[in-house]
Amino acid sequence: MKKTGKFTIKNLLTMLSTVAVVTSLSFASSVDAAEKLEKEKLKLGFIKLTDMAPLAIAYEKGYFEEEGLSVQLETQANWKVLLDRVISGELDGAHMLATLPFGTAIGYGTQADIISAFTMTLNGDAITVSNEVWKQMKPQIPMKDGKPVHPIKADALKPVLEQYKSAGKPFNMAMTFPVGTHNMKLRYWLAAGGIKPGFYEPSKDTSGQIDAEAMLSVTPPPQMPATMDSGTIVGYCVGEPWNQQAVFKGIGVPVISDYEMMKNSPEKIFGVSKGWADKNPNTHKAVIKALIRASLWLDAENNKNRNEGVEILSQKQYVGADYEVIANSMNGTFEYEKGDKRALPDFNVFSRYNGSYPYYSDAVWSLTQMRRWGQINEQKPDAWYLETAKKVYRPDIFMAAAKELIAEGKAKASDFPSEKETGFKAPSSDFIDGIVFDGTKPNDYLTKFPIGLKGKQKVVDGKVAE
Numbered sequence: 254m255k256k257t258g259k260f261t262i263k264n265l266l267t268m269l270s271t272v273a274v275v276t277s278l279s280f281a282s283s284v285d286a287a288e289k290l291e292k293e294k295l296k297l298g299f300i301k302l303t304d305m306a307p308l309a310i311a312y313e314k315g316y317f318e319e320e321g322l323s324v325q326l327e328t329q330a331n332w333k334v335l336l337d338r339v340i341s342g343e344l345d346g347a348h349m350l351a352t353l354p355f356g357t358a359i360g361y362g363t364q365a366d367i368i369s370a371f372t373m374t375l376n377g378d379a380i381t382v383s384n385e386v387w388k389q390m391k392p393q394i395p396m397k398d399g400k401p402v403h404p405i406k407a408d409a410l411k412p413v414l415e416q417y418k419s420a421g422k423p424f425n426m427a428m429t430f431p432v433g434t435h436n437m438k439l440r441y442w443l444a445a446g447g448i449k450p451g452f453y454e455p456s457k458d459t460s461g462q463i464d465a466e467a468m469l470s471v472t473p474p475p476q477m478p479a480t481m482d483s484g485t486i487v488g489y490c491v492g493e494p495w496n497q498q499a500v501f502k503g504i505g506v507p508v509i510s511d512y513e514m515m516k517n518s519p520e521k522i523f524g525v526s527k528g529w530a531d532k533n534p535n536t537h538k539a540v541i542k543a544l545i546r547a548s549l550w551l552d553a554e555n556n557k558n559r560n561e562g563v564e565i566l567s568q569k570q571y572v573g574a575d576y577e578v579i580a581n582s583m584n585g586t587f588e589y590e591k592g593d594k595r596a597l598p599d600f601n602v603f604s605r606y607n608g609s610y611p612y613y614s615d616a617v618w619s620l621t622q623m624r625r626w627g628q629i630n631e632q633k634p635d636a637w638y639l640e641t642a643k644k645v646y647r648p649d650i651f652m653a654a655a656k657e658l659i660a661e662g663k664a665k666a667s668d669f670p671s672e673k674e675t676g677f678k679a680p681s682s683d684f685i686d687g688i689v690f691d692g693t694k695p696n697d698y699l700t701k702f703p704i705g706l707k708g709k710q711k712v713v714d715g716k717v718a719e
Contacts (some may be wrong), residue, residue, distance in 0.1 A: 256677040258499025290321050291533040295540070298338060298347035301475055301572050301577055302492040304374040304521045305348045306562055307603060308549035309571045320539035322645045325487045326570070331473040332430040339526055340365045345533075346525040350371060352486040352619040354524055354645045355634035356558035359620075361628045367666050370650035371541050371547070372609050373521040376509040378438055379496040379587070382488035383481055387506040387590070389413040404513035404685060407446020414448060414466055427472035427480065427489035434520055434662040436469065437622040437689060438511050439490035443459075443467055443482065445686035453627040461626065463715050481505055491518065492573040493601075497581040497588060509685075514601055516683035517608070519615045524662055528649075541654040546663060549602040556598070559584050607669065610651055614692025615674035625705035627712045638648060638695045648676055 289550035299305040308326055313318050313712045317324040329335035329347070336353060338344040340363070354367035382390065385470050393409035395402040411597075417424045429434040431453075440450040451465025462468050472480050477489045489495075511518060523544055530537045550558055567576045581588050587597040602608045617638045622631045660665035680691040688701045699707040710717055 289535045290539060292536045293321060294323045294325075295345040295536070295599060296325045296343070296385050297540075298326055298327050299336045299471075300332065300335065300348060300573075301328055301574075302348075302377075303566055303572055304377045305494055305496055305571065306551055306566060306583075306601075307373050307523075307544045307547040309350055310562060310564050311543040313565050314547065314550060315545045316543035317540070318542050318569040320375045322536070322539055322543065322656045328570070330491070332433060336365075336367075339524060342359070342526070342529065345529060346523060346537075349522050349524040350430055350433040350435075351519040351522045351615070352432055352434050352437055352623070353430065353625065354522070355616065355619050355641065357618045357651060358641055359623065359629055360403055361432055361623070362459070366644070367524045367609055368527050368530055368645055368647050369522040369524045370537070370647040370654070371373070371523040371544050372519045372611050372615075373523055373544070373603070374526050374598060375517045375519055375606065375608045376510070376512040376718060377492050377520045377582075377601050378435060378490060378611065379479070379493075380439060380442055380490045380509050380514075381477075381496045381499050381505045381507045381508040381617055383505050384536070385505075386410075386413055387508070392509070396534065400702075401590070403506045403509070403589070403595070406685060407443050407448055410443075410446060418466075423468050423482060424466070424645075425468045425470065425476055427486045427491075428469055428476055429491060430471060431459065432628065434518075434619075435490040435492070436461075436516060437516075437619065439469060440626060441622065442490075442509065442514055444683060444702065445684075447687055447704070449704055450626070452706070452712045452717065453630075454715065455630050456626065458712075458715065463712060464717070478502060478504060494572060494578045497578050497707065500574065500581075500588050500591055501575070501578050504592065507587070510597060510600055512597060514685045516681075517599070518601060518618070519607055519612075522611070530647075536648060538654050538657070540657055541651060542663075545604075545609055545651075545654060545658060548609050549664060551603040552608075555601065556585055564708065576641055604668065610670050610674070611646040611648050611676075612678055612692075613639060613642040613646055613648075614690075617692040617695050618648045618690060621690075621698055624695075625702065625707075627706055629705075630711045632696070632709050632711075635693070635695055648674070 299308055311693050335347050339347050357363050357365040360636040390409045414424050449466045451461050451633050453461045474491050474495050477491050477495050478498045480486050498505040504571045512689050566572045566579050585598040586594050587600050588594040645719050647648045653670045659666055677692045680689050682689045
């Protein structure tokens with residue numbers, strides 16, 4: 254048996270001294286950690302969409318707090334307001350469309366330096382049409398066991414457009430922002446089916462409807478179902494829960510998810526102004542650490558946490574839609590025509606497949622689509638695409654945050670790309686039209702599209718000129 258020490262006043266004083274030293278060291282460590290953060294109180298913006306989930310989870314699970322951050326999450330009216338407030342400094346950062354920072358990088362609409370060190374989600378969008386349009390599309394769609402065969406291509410929409418044209422009616426569809434992902438995805442789907450979505454001519458025509466067969470315009474996400482129900486638009490591309498909302502209300506049918514159209518494409522990023530990031534590097538890294546943990550939680554063990562996540566998102570301060578509507582897509586299923594509910598486990602991806610890592614190749618793809626539709630109206634060399642990608646996407650900051658999480662035991666090395674990651678995914682044909690995308694050859698990629706600008710083509714006075 255271990256011999257116990259004799260209690261004396263001297264021993265007591267020694268013990269109290271030791272406790273004081275340990276307490277002092279702990280306090281000093283906490284103070285030191287706090288001093289490393291350039292800014293502790295942050296205001297972060299978001300739009301009411303389910304893919305804002307990493308922000309809500311980082312807040313509700315205390316991940317922001319554990320990084321020494323006091324965060325206020327604030328819903329924004331639309332993407333333009335959100336962007337302007339990040340640029341002005343009213344917001345420290347925000348949930349953003351993955352393509353949005355490239356619009357500001359090229360000066361389309363707004364010139365600003367926005368950077369992103371974190372991809373919030375892959376996939377998560379769909380294209381929905383009104384009941385009337387769906388009824389007219391259906392005869393052109395192959396059927397199996399009494400149900401439409403997916404993915405549904407825009408070819409099935411062509412006869413409907415012809416009927417609208419014959420009747421002298423415009424075929425109006427909505428997306429969320431001119432330099433947004435929904436615009437690029439809707440255009441991609443239409444063009445893959447031989448339908449012209451129109452061109453832009455910067456400084457002269459920002460409608461995007463030059464030589465268009467389908468007329469695309471902006472509508473804020475939460476307003477899309479009601480706008481379609483009123484007859485102002487006949488379809489739209491948006492994130493959840495606003496496609497499933499159309500199903501629940503019985504006013505429309507989602508015809509294709511973006512996962513079926515272009516597998517595992519980035520949908521939302523977390524963006525900050527470059528000036529803010531330069532001024533607050535440690536704070537920025539702390540935010541990214543919290544968001545990484547939230548994304549890992551959302552995808553953990555085959556989505557075991559998704560029900561809890563849906564409960565959080567259904568609160569009015571976040572998305573505010575019914576639990577059932579959000580769960581319809583967040584829990585690995587997706588409902589198309591009413592009652593036609595199918596398994597779609599990767600409709601929302603947060604951390605799987607290194608989904609949070611900001612790949613340069615994803616940035617290059619976004620830029621090729623801006624070039625394709627005239628938002629970039631001059632031919633650019635391949636090197637320009639990579640240079641622009643590197644101005645916006647910051648995998649170095651992401652990996653720095655990842656390394657700290659691994660060292661702290663809050664994540665595993667296998668949760669992240671290897672040290673040898675180049676930032677370029679392997680060439681892929683996972684697109685609705687089967688066209689192979691190689692991020693290292695953007696100009697070659699553009700030549701493969703029958704519809705869209707390529708080579709030296711540009712839009713001049715409302716026409717495509719060679």
